[in-house]
Amino acid sequence: MNAFWIILTGALVATSCGLLGAFLILRKMAMVGDAISHAVLPGIVIAYLLSESRDVLPMLIGAAALGVFTTFMIEFLYQKARLQIDASIGITFTWLFAMGIILISLYAGQVDLDQDCVLYGEIAYVPLDLWITESGRSLGPWPVWILSGVLLLILLMVLLGYRGLKVTTFNPEYAAAIGISTVFWHYLLMSAVSVTTVVAFESVGAILVVAFLIVPPATAYLLTEKLHHMLLLTVGLGILIAVSGYYLAVWIDGSVAGAMAVTSGVFLLLAVLFSPFSGVLTQRFRQKAALVPPGE
Amino acid sequence: MKTAIETHNLTVAYNRRPVLWDIDFQIPEGQLIGVLGPNGSGKTTLLKSIMGLVQPSSGYVRLFGQSLDEVRSRISYVPQRESVDWNFPISVREVALMGRYRKDKLLGRLSREDHRLADEALEKVGMLPYADRQIAQLSGGQQQRVFVARALTQQADLYLMDEPFAGVDAASEEAILTLLKDMKQAGKTVLIVHHDLHTAHQFFDWMVLLNTRLIKCGPTASVFTAEYLKQAYGGQLTILSQVSDLVKARDFPIRERSFKDQPK
Amino acid sequence: MSDFFTFSDPNVRLVTAGTILLGMSAAIVGTFTFLRKRALVGDAIAHAILPGVCLSFMITGEKHPAYLLVGAVIAGWLSLLVMDYLSSRTKLSTDTAIGAVLSVFFGAGILLLTSIQHSGSANQAGLDQFLFGKAAAMTRQDIGVFSGVAAVLLGLVLAFFRSFKLISFDPAFAKSIGLPVRRLEFLLSTITVLAVATGIQAVGVVLMAALLITPAAAARFWTDRIQMMVVLAAAFGLLSGLFGSWISYTAPSMPTGPWIVVLLSLIAVVSVVVAPQRGIWARLRLQRGNARKIRQENILKAFYGIGEAADAPVATVSVDGLRQQRPFEDRALQLGLRELVKKGLLHKHKPGDYALTTKGLQESRRVVRLHRLWELYLTERMNYAADHVHNTAEAIEHVITPEVEAALLRELGHPILDPHDAVIPYQTPPKPSAS
Ligand SMILES: Nc1ncnc2c1ncn2[C@@H]1O[C@H](COP(=O)(O)OP(=O)(O)OP(=O)(O)O)[C@@H](O)[C@H]1O
């Protein structure tokens, strides 16, 4: 049963992150996603301190605030201070992350977070955090419920906002020309990324969230030619990664989240080599086949 | 003749460096208009400021005598081909269908009519056979034609196209031109950024000659003269670019606040 | 505080020396990373080093810094190659390639690290310090290795300084003059990997990017010269290392690495705000200066206009008269008048009554001259209608420098009249031959 909960958690994280990540990588904003995933840390700690609990709502608010702040700060450094974009991103997230770590050390007694968990989470503990009703019935682990809720919101956003996201991602100038607010969709996406990062935080940590944000959609991107196929494939890959990652972790007795990141990398490698459209080896085979005259 | 586009004292700057100075012109409806000028003369910027994609430092634009927001659904914009990532996972038909997207109509299914319009537009530009292709698998000229198809799908009255002939072979050029002439016959106004001086005077009824400042705007015969072309293509005005540099370096306002003009 | 800064405690000496060494060498190498716009690549290398460190521990069973460094450098290099391959050979964009490599390599590192921890190997304790750095726990052996590496890095940077400068600035040009660009890039990348592999000992893999980039970014605000940038970046690295160690010395529960990064960020923020020329404050001051100039010159022009109409250049003018000449904002007008009196350009006869001084008259002529010259330039050279040029000239007259004025006069041939047939006022009337 534990295995089931852990895999389910992994799959939920991978799906939520992957759906958002698909738009991030198409917008060439993968590293902004990376920055946000680091930068929410102080938001989480402050929310802990203010609300003195691990309640979801204050955490989400803290995280969303920090996520938006991160995009603001990056844009401020880039546009107002005229610093180059890569340095703006790098400075912003390292600074915020360092602040988060310092806050954790300062309030070590009050904050139930340790440094390692910040990096790679504790997905193995997920099955222990059960939701027990008044009558003593167990409804399964809390994180699974929360992650499902977030996934539902993201699905809603992607389904209802599909056209808006698509056109502002593909051709922002055209979108603006027909009166669609690119700023609105930009910040909607960024807030969704922040919120997802936070709920995924406990199970997979700040940095491995990035693996789920970027790698499955990148893999799907190499394998498809239509946006909705890419999204569907990302979801499928997410589930596959969760299952295979779990068993890899069991096999070498290591971090489940780490193993999931590794298996996602394996899938990406396979796609790079064998994609029917652009695979390195596929193309080599094709060239060979083309050299053979037909009919022989 | 009614006025399709009117710019008044339009000045646009990037990072405070002015790239368009005080552009003032009026263009009548129902014409095929060419915007000409050397590289970096601000043609794209002019189109973007007409579409509200860059904020002018001063001046304003009126379309059909109204502000952009009031007539947005009647305007269609074809960006320069470099403005999108052609590896985006999207098919030719989907791009054309984007012409049916509306600000207030992002939800709900696209109707059969929408699909018909998109296919019709693809047919017109000769891209229907490629409708299901991913857009990276097209030649440059074909990509350009997809953009034109999207614009046609919009069913607008005023079309602003940024170099639709770039990378297009002679046959396609001819085809697109015929299409544009048909549109003109149907009373549409088409403004086109164009690079090729050799073909320009055959293509257009009306011209806007630009080089940071407006050189001349008027019927082709009156604009396309050796004198004006020399002014436009004879290089930048040194003093003007010196002053532009000063404005940027010293962060000066291009307009004093009390003198910012507003539409009356 | 004094306790720390006497450096009498050998442990303090060790730790401080170590962090400073690492901070400075990362900052120096990072200057080139910054200039080549590869800040995030640096971040990815730092993350990707983790599996290398773990693997070399698994193979050798030891935590000797030299062994770990070898593993780190190999993994760092491998990640660079993969990133390069993904972004050049597949349709993935650069940032996606960076993010994918960063997270997958780091995931592999975490997997190995946790696996080592679970295996109960007696020797493994402390390996996880690579995550956040172990500045406070550096040993004599560590410092030995770091000094060696730092010396090599510094030597290479000095030896190849001009080539590195060129390939960071303009690789195409470097190639055209026959520099072996590919080999130099290889060398620079190796140096970067080395600097990162040692630097993570101070701040850990996650924050390493800051050690590399932030000092250079801060330095960029103070100077345009690359030599100066390197020196400043090194100084910032030194300062943050020093005070980072001090903070964790006075408050032992405080982690050194994150403090170093926060201090560096602070230096960067201060630079963004106060640096001369590039800083935000300097720009605001420039803008305020511009506003002041515009305010004063507009008032002078109003005086000139009134004087011109009445044919009495230095006549006394009332505040109301000025307002009729031009719709001034009340406060700006009062302020401007005070400033002009102070500068000796106006006499104040009695409250509300002013007149130009000789100097003021000259200055007002200058402004009006520029205005009319620019109007003429617009009509003559830019085909504007005469009734369209006033507004632009209103703004540009304040911008024109004496050099541009001279160029305008040359180009227009010392004209007498502006497009509205108003006389262009010269300090000394132009010689008839000039027109
Ligand atoms: N986003 C931007 N930021 C800063 N400067 C810009 C930007 N876009 C354009 N410019 C500058 O503005 C000037 C005008 O550019 P614009 O793209 O409008 O020229 P163009 O006439 O369309 O040129 P082309 O024929 O090459 O398409 C150029 O000098 C260009 O360098």
Ligand SMILES: [Mg+2]
């Ligand atoms: Mg252009």
